[in-house]
Amino acid sequence: MLRFLVRRVLGAIAVLFAISVLVFLIFNVVPATNPAQRIAGKNATPQLIKNVEKEWGFDKSLPEQYWTQMKLIFTGEVKSYNAHINVDERIVEGIPATASLCIGAAIIWLAFGFLFGYLSAVRSGGWLDRGLTVLALIGISMPVFWLASILLYYFTYKIELFPPSGYEPLSDPGKWFSHLILPWISLAVLFAGFYSRVLRSSMLDVMNEDYVRTARAKGLSQRRVMVKHVLRNSLIPVITLFGLDFGVLIGGGAIVTESLFNIEGVGLFTAEALKQQDFPSIMAVTLFGAFFIVLFNILVDIGYAYLDPRIRLGASAA
Amino acid sequence: MSATPETAPVSPGTGGGPLLEVDGLRVGFATEDGRVQAVDGVDFQLEPGEVLAIVGESGSGKSVTAQTLIGLTRSPNSHIEGSVKLNGEELTTLSEAQLQKVRGRQIAMIFQDPMTSMNPVYTVGRQIIEAIRAHDSKVGKRDAHRQAIELLEAVGIPDADRRVDAYPHEFSGGMRQRAMIAMGLALEPSILIADEPTTALDVTIQAQILDLIQDLNRSRGLATILITHDLGVVAEVADRVLVMYGGKVVERGTLTDIFYDPQHPYTWGLLGSLTRLDQPRPHRLPQISGAPPSLLNLPSGCAFRPRCPHEFGKCKEVPGLEARLPEDPNHRDRCWLTAEQKRRLREVEGRIGLEEPRG
Amino acid sequence: MGSDVSGATSTEATTAPSGALLEVTDLVKHFPIKSGLLFDREVDQVRAVDGISFSVDKGETLGLVGESGSGKSTACRAVLQLLKPTSGSVKFEGQEIAGLGRRELRPLRREMQMIFQDPYASLNPRKRVGQIVGDQLKIQKVASGGELRKRVEGLLDRVGLSPEHYNRFPHEFSGGQRQRIGIARALALEPKLVICDEPVSALDVSIQAQIVNLLDDLQDELRLTYVFVAHDIGVVRHISDRIAVMNQGKIVETGPADQVCEHPRDAYTKKLLAAVPIADPRESAARRAERTAAG
Numbered sequence: 001m002l003r004f005l006v007r008r009v010l011g012a013i014a015v016l017f018a019i020s021v022l023v024f025l026i027f028n029v030v031p032a033t034n035p036a037q038r039i040a041g042k043n044a045t046p047q048l049i050k051n052v053e054k055e056w057g058f059d060k061s062l063p064e065q066y067w068t069q070m071k072l073i074f075t076g077e078v079k080s081y082n083a084h085i086n087v088d089e090r091i092v093e094g095i096p097a098t099a100s101l102c103i104g105a106a107i108i109w110l111a112f113g114f115l116f117g118y119l120s121a122v123r124s125g126g127w128l129d130r131g132l133t134v135l136a137l138i139g140i141s142m143p144v145f146w147l148a149s150i151l152l153y154y155f156t157y158k159i160e161l162f163p164p165s166g167y168e169p170l171s172d173p174g175k176w177f178s179h180l181i182l183p184w185i186s187l188a189v190l191f192a193g194f195y196s197r198v199l200r201s202s203m204l205d206v207m208n209e210d211y212v213r214t215a216r217a218k219g220l221s222q223r224r225v226m227v228k229h230v231l232r233n234s235l236i237p238v239i240t241l242f243g244l245d246f247g248v249l250i251g252g253g254a255i256v257t258e259s260l261f262n263i264e265g266v267g268l269f270t271a272e273a274l275k276q277q278d279f280p281s282i283m284a285v286t287l288f289g290a291f292f293i294v295l296f297n298i299l300v301d302i303g304y305a306y307l308d309p310r311i312r313l314g315a316s317a318a
Numbered sequence: 319m320s321a322t323p324e325t326a327p328v329s330p331g332t333g334g335g336p337l338l339e340v341d342g343l344r345v346g347f348a349t350e351d352g353r354v355q356a357v358d359g360v361d362f363q364l365e366p367g368e369v370l371a372i373v374g375e376s377g378s379g380k381s382v383t384a385q386t387l388i389g390l391t392r393s394p395n396s397h398i399e400g401s402v403k404l405n406g407e408e409l410t411t412l413s414e415a416q417l418q419k420v421r422g423r424q425i426a427m428i429f430q431d432p433m434t435s436m437n438p439v440y441t442v443g444r445q446i447i448e449a450i451r452a453h454d455s456k457v458g459k460r461d462a463h464r465q466a467i468e469l470l471e472a473v474g475i476p477d478a479d480r481r482v483d484a485y486p487h488e489f490s491g492g493m494r495q496r497a498m499i500a501m502g503l504a505l506e507p508s509i510l511i512a513d514e515p516t517t518a519l520d521v522t523i524q525a526q527i528l529d530l531i532q533d534l535n536r537s538r539g540l541a542t543i544l545i546t547h548d549l550g551v552v553a554e555v556a557d558r559v560l561v562m563y564g565g566k567v568v569e570r571g572t573l574t575d576i577f578y579d580p581q582h583p584y585t586w587g588l589l590g591s592l593t594r595l596d597q598p599r600p601h602r603l604p605q606i607s608g609a610p611p612s613l614l615n616l617p618s619g620c621a622f623r624p625r626c627p628h629e630f631g632k633c634k635e636v637p638g639l640e641a642r643l644p645e646d647p648n649h650r651d652r653c654w655l656t657a658e659q660k661r662r663l664r665e666v667e668g669r670i671g672l673e674e675p676r677g
Numbered sequence: 678m679g680s681d682v683s684g685a686t687s688t689e690a691t692t693a694p695s696g697a698l699l700e701v702t703d704l705v706k707h708f709p710i711k712s713g714l715l716f717d718r719e720v721d722q723v724r725a726v727d728g729i730s731f732s733v734d735k736g737e738t739l740g741l742v743g744e745s746g747s748g749k750s751t752a753c754r755a756v757l758q759l760l761k762p763t764s765g766s767v768k769f770e771g772q773e774i775a776g777l778g779r780r781e782l783r784p785l786r787r788e789m790q791m792i793f794q795d796p797y798a799s800l801n802p803r804k805r806v807g808q809i810v811g812d813q814l815k816i817q818k819v820a821s822g823g824e825l826r827k828r829v830e831g832l833l834d835r836v837g838l839s840p841e842h843y844n845r846f847p848h849e850f851s852g853g854q855r856q857r858i859g860i861a862r863a864l865a866l867e868p869k870l871v872i873c874d875e876p877v878s879a880l881d882v883s884i885q886a887q888i889v890n891l892l893d894d895l896q897d898e899l900r901l902t903y904v905f906v907a908h909d910i911g912v913v914r915h916i917s918d919r920i921a922v923m924n925q926g927k928i929v930e931t932g933p934a935d936q937v938c939e940h941p942r943d944a945y946t947k948k949l950l951a952a953v954p955i956a957d958p959r960e961s962a963a964r965r966a967e968r969t970a971a972g
Contacts, residue, residue, distance in 0.1 A: 003714050010715075125394060210434040216390055217429075218449040218501065219422030222414060228448075229437055309485045310438055375881040376852075491745075520744040520908065525952035547882055550954030554961050573958045591886035592956045593911035595938055602893065603915065605886035609851045 008301070012294040019290045020283065024066050027279050035279060039081050056081075069283060078280045080273075087284045090269055094252075097167040098265030100176065101183055101257065102249045109188035110242070113195025120196060121203035121234075122226055132196065139193025148186040148260040155182060165262040183261040187254060191245060195238060202234035209233070232307075239303045247296030251289030335406060336363035337508060337541050338387070338425075343400035345379075345386050354613045356382040358565035359400075361639070364509065367539040369532070371556035373546060373588070375610050379565040380545045384511050387543075388425050389417045404509075423453050426502030430514035432494035436486040442497045443467075443482035449504045469500040473530060492523035499530065503540075510534070513545040528554050549588055553577060561585050564611050564621030567639055571649035581642065581651035583672055584622045586664045590671025597669070604671030620652065627673045628655060628663050697732040697768075698902050699756070699870055704729050704765035704775075706748075706755045725751040727926035728765070733870070738896065738903040740917030740934060742910050744949070748926040749906050753872050756904070757789055758782055769870070787817055790863035794875035796855030800847040806833070807843040810861045817866060832861040837891060853884035860891065864899070872904045877912060889916055910953055914938045922946045 036052040037044065044052075053059050057068055072078035076088040116136060120129045155161045162182055168175040206212065207230055215229045252266035259271050266285060273281030304311045345357040357379040364370050374380040385391050387402055389409065402409040404424060409417065421427075429435040436445060446466040450457055457465075463482070470478035473496040486494055495515060502510055512531060516524035532555050534540045546552060552559055552573070559576040561569040561584065569582040580586055590604035608625040611617060617624050619634040626633070637652040655663065664670050706726040711717035726748045733739045743749040754760040756767055758774060767775045774785060793799040800809055811829040814820045820828050830840035836857040847855055856876060863871055873892065877885040889912060895901060907913050913920060913934075920937045922930045922945065930943040941947045951968075955961040 003712075006714055210429055210431060211437040213385075213390060214427075214429060214435045214498070214501075215437070215448075217388060217421055217427040218452060219418045219420070219505075220448065220452045221418055224452070233437065233439060308439055310487050375883060521910075522744065522948060522952040525954070528954070548954070549882075550956040553956050553958045554954045554965075577956070577958050587883055589956065591883055593889075593909070593915040594956060595911050595914065595950065595953055596955050596957060596960055599915050599935070603886040603890055605890055606883035607887070609853055609884065610881060 004301075005298075008298045012291075012298065015294055016287060016290055020070065020287055021066070023283055023286050024062075024069065027282070028062060028065070035081055069280065072280070073284050073287065078284055080278045080281050082276055082278055087281045090281075091252075091266055091284060091288055094264060094266040094269050096169065096265075097263050098250060098252065098254065098258070098267060100167070100170065100180055101187065101254055101263060101265060102246065104180055104184045105187040105191070105249075105254075106242075106246055108184055109191035109195060112188070112192040113199060113238075116192070116196035117199025117203065118226070118231060120200040121207070121230070124200070124204055129200075136193035136196045139189045140197070142189060144186055144190060144256045145260060147189060148182070148257060151182045151186055152260070165260075167263040167265070183257050183263060186260075187249075187257045195241065198241060199234060199238050202237045203230050206230045206233045235307055236304060239300055239307065243296040243300030243303070244293065247293040248289065251292035252285050253289060337366045337405065338364040339401075339403040340383075340387070341401040341403075343383065343386065343402065344398070345382050345391055346397040348395045348397070349614075351614055355565055355616070356613055357386065360560075360562070360567055362560055362567070362570065364541050364543060366508065366541055367535065368557045369535055369542045369544060369555050370558050370560065371544045371546060371552040372560045372562060373549060373552055374562035375547055377564070377610050377613055378562040379613075380562045381513055383562070384427070384513050384543060384545050387511065388421045388427060389414070390427075419453070422449055422502075422507065423505040424507050425509040425511060426505070426507040427511040427513065428495070428498045428502050428515055431518045432491055432498055433518065435498055436494060438486055441483050441485055442470075442489065446470075446482075446497075446501045446504055449501050453505050465504070466500075469503055470497065472503065473497070473500045474526075475500070490523075491519050492526060495519060495523075495527050496530065499527075499534070503534070503538075506538075507540070509541045509543065511543045511545070514547070515544070516551060517546070517548070524551070531555060549577075549592060561588070564616055565613060566621065566652065568622065568653070569651040570639065571646075571651075575646065575649040579643075579649070580664065580670060581649065581657070581660055582622075582653045583626050583628055583655075583663075585651075586670050587625075587672035590666060590669065600667055600669070604666050604669075604674070606672055607674070620654070628659075630654070696734045698735045698737075698770060699904070700732040700766075700768040700771075701756060702730045702766040702768075704752065704755055704767060705763045706751050706760060707763045724926045726755055726762075729921075729923070729926075729928045731921050731928060731931060733902055733904060735869075735902055736896070736900050737919065738905055738917045740913035740920040741904060741906040741923060742908065742913045742920060742949075743923035744908055746925075747923040749923045750874055752923070753791070753874050753904065753906055757791060757872060759791075787813075787866040788868050789870045789872070790866065790868040792856075792859050792863050792871060792873040792876045795879055796852055796859050797847075797879075799859055800855060802847055805844050805846060806838075806850075806858055809847070809858060810865055813862065813865045819866065829861075829865070832865055833858075835864070835895070836861045837887075851884075852880050853887060856880060856884075856888055857891070860888075860895070864895065867899070868901070870902045870904070872906065874906045875908065876905075878907060878909060885912065892916065910938065910949060922949065 036049050036056065036058050039056065040048045040052045057065055060068070069078070073088065076086070078087045079085065080087050116132045120132045123129045152165070156164050162178055166179060168179045170176045212225060212229050215225045252270045254265070254267040255271045257263070258265045258267035262268070266288065269281065270285045272278075273285060340360060340362050343357055343360040344355065347354045347356060360379070360383050362370065372380045372383065382391055386398060387409070389412070391398065392414070398410060400410070404420065409420060412420070436442065443463060443466045446469060447459065447462040450462045450465055467478045467482050470482055475481055475493060475496055481489070486497070489497060510531070515531065516527050519527060528551060531542060531544070535542050544552070544556060556573050558572050559570070560567050561576065561582065563584050569576065569580065569585050576585060577589070580589060584606070587604070587606035591606060593599070593603065606625055611621055611624070619636055620626070623629050623633045632654040637654050639650045639652050641647045641650050642653075643649055643657055653660070663673070666673055704726055705728050707722040707724050709719040710721040710723065712720045729752060731739065741749050741752065751760065755762045758767070758777065762775050765775060766773060769785060769789065774782065777785075807826065807829050810832055811825050814825055814828060826843070830843060833840055833842055838854060838857050838861070842850075847858065850858065876892070877888050880888060892903065893916060896903060903916070905913060905916050917934045919932065920934045921928045922937065922943065924945045930937060930941065930946045937946060938950060941950055955964065
């Protein structure tokens with residue numbers, strides 16, 4: 001376990017370093033508008049631009065610029081080019097909203113993904129399975145922006161069941177909940193459909209395993225066979241997906257949902273940063289997102305070892 | 319096993335009637351390529367305390383027959399006809415819930431590959447406890463755990479109190495098969511179905527497992543159905559033998575009948591193609607030509623006809639499983655040749671075998 | 678058939694007479710077990726093959742018998758240089774081949790072929806039978822075009838398949854037929870040495886005898902030399918001139934096939950033979966009575 005953690009943490013640091021270098025290079029090598037010019041404003045004199053360049057360090061060598069940039073990000077002093085706001089603070093402020101959105105949506109999509117996937121597998125080939133398959137495919141193929149727009153139009157403007165948009169802090173749970181219910185649904189539907197399909201096919205594979213036949217031959221009830229032997233052994237593909245998906249979303253990947261529902265989370269901030277090509281912000285959110293993806297990958301591997309005792313963390317074969 | 323196979327097996331003497339009676343069993347599966355008749359009319363009886371071997375190659379229907387006995391082949395795609403009676407009670411018409419009470423408790427089953435037949439994510443002990451508590455939820459976890467240790471000891475697993483909490487992958491193949499048997503014994507069933515229990519094991523381990531099965535058969539009167547492709551294994555443990563080919567029983571008799579007076583050419587072929595360590599090696603192995611038939615497309619008449627060097631006109635009709643030796647009504651086979659012809663034709667190079675086909 | 682002289686009953690390397698096609702001396706293959714917090718160090722090793730020596734004469738069949746984990750499959754691969762031996766010498770026609778590079782081995786690959794256990798896994802499912810069998814001929818630039826096709830059809834015929842099978846895919850064949858395809862592929866380049874790794878153990882009983890007989894016929898006809906590796910000592914005895922018994926990476930006994938089976942000297946060989954079921958109820962009952970009386 002220690003060996004595993006040491007190796008994975010070092011690996012994670014290496015990955016984050018590589019990503020930061022890559023993003024930095026893309027921004028500095030790909031020709032874009034001169035950042036100094038943007039900071040200085042539209043009608044800036046060449047002298048002003050020069051001053052800005054000096055002030056922000058654009059005249060220094062690339063490694064030096066990279067180093068300064070990283071130092072600023074990790075000391076929490078990094079400023080955006082445009083609004084001169086503190087990027088790290090903005091990200092931290094966005095975390096509660098993003099976490100509320102992602103955790104809530106994850107609970108919904110896991111619940112429905114498991115329920116539908118399980119029922120589909122148990123009744124595979126039957127009418128229930130076919131119905132759920134159609135439902136899942138509809139869910140998977142509905143674009144999030146379209147679903148969100150429909151939900152907003154119908155539930156907030158037409159029947160005014162839910163408040164329009166924005167994020168309310170958890171200090172008022174009722175408000176918090178009612179503001180999040182539509183974003184949760186629009187984010188969860190795609191994943192629920194997808195997860196139910198993955199779980200179904202994983203369960204159908206496991207149902208052909210010899211040990212499932214053994215379990216039946218012992219005289220276990222159908223439900224016990226399905227839950228304790230089939231479902232339990234089908235979790236690995238679902239866990240793998242969940243680690244990746246959740247890592248992406250919590251790291252600021254729920255861009256569309258946060259934008260449409262005007263939730264001021266990390267995703268919305270990412271969207272703005274991208275739109276304005278604001279390099280310090282993009283750098284910071286990229287690292288923030290990558291951190292979560294790497295973190296959840298490590299958690300997934302720990303999950304594997306928990307689910308299957310044959311998988312030993314840090315075994316040299318791995 | 320009894321020292322001489324001819325003597326009646328030691329039976330608990332439950333008074334009249336066989337323990338298990340299978341009559342006209344047919345199992346078909348609907349597949350994309352058409353209907354597969356995996357088992358096509360199998361009849362046999364199992365007496366208390368005996369070891370019945372079902373011998374056949376892949377596709378002979380032996381495993382499907384065994385699994386159908388406890389309803390493991392039930393599915394929307396399968397079609398099961400005929401009757402399976404356990405102590406006079408019909409099993410084929412039982413509901414799934416009623417069958418669950420039979421499985422494990424009255425008829426236990428172990429499988430070919432002990433590597434894949436235990437769930438890798440649970441400890442061996444937990445899987446045995448699960449079997450015990452599935453049938454009697456009143457048994458406490460601690461009692462069940464103690465029982466599991468006793469069962470593991472009974473099948474010869476050393477250090478059972480420690481090994482009970484190990485995972486299947488921490489056991490060797492032979493130990494895993496012992497643990498499977500322990501699990502099968504948990505509820506003291508009257509029948510053990512062993513489906514190729516030693517095929518995946520090394521020969522030295524195979525000998526140990528066969529000894530164990532035989533020992534349980536004798537000490538507990540555990541009636542056993544042994545499914546195998548290996549006539550050597552049969553000779554070691556069985557009392558009676560069914561030879562299956564293309565979904566049908568082609569010959570049925572005692573161990574002595576099958577090994578010393580085989581009536582069906584397929585049985586001759588199986589015996590002949592064995593490499594025997596106790597005999598001088600023949601220059602050439604008497605082989606059976608061709609390949610086992612596809613169940614999707616069985617030949618008409620006797621299914622063995624295309625591979626049989628002794629085939630003649632009559633073989634286009636399916637021969638019934640009948641007693642064709644006047645002196646032995648319990649030795650039955652499906653071959654149209656006369657007893658006299660059979661005696662003559664089965665001798666090849668001084669031993670029983672199947673002649674090479676002409677041309 | 679072959680000579681029984683070389684290496685008889687001795688587990689030591691005997692300096693083989695000039696007739697030896699293959700001579701293996703002190704062959705070792707260890708697999709390292711690595712561990713370490715940051716960098717892997719070798720902490721232990723699996724001694725899969727732990728110093729074996731044997732020789733095989735031209736036209737002879739050497740049976741290599743052992744249970745799972747005995748190292749027999751690893752030994753085959755180390756002999757063919759499919760695995761790099763840890764140490765030891767492998768001489769083919771007197772030439773040292775252990776440690777040769779890929780390019781130097783290339784011409785030798787023609788002379789040494791292998792037949793595998795699993796006829797399902799060892800044939801590329803996307804290739805047609807003609808391609809599978811003919812590929813080596815093409816790669817080694819032995820034949821092409823119409824000549825290639827003719828040779829492949831000849832090979833298919835030789836192993837008991839029909840030339841019409843040329844354009845079929847492996848999945849259209851039964852297990853026994855697939856093993857025939859594997860044999861045809863191995864024979865395409867007219868090798869001198871064929872290593873058969875459990876060639877019949879995945880097959881049905883009635884098919885096993887067919888393949889054993891086919892291998893026998895091909896040996897007579899093409900004067901092949903076999904190393905026949907299997908766990909089934911009955912099959913090994915039938916096909917082999919001499920037998921080497923492997924246990925835990927070492928050869929514990931070597932000798933003429935009948936002698937090893939009828940008068941084993943090594944304790945492990947005796948145990949192995951005693952465990953083989955006898956397909957004769959009276960004999961096996963007698964043997965059991967003996968065993969219970971003894972124990």
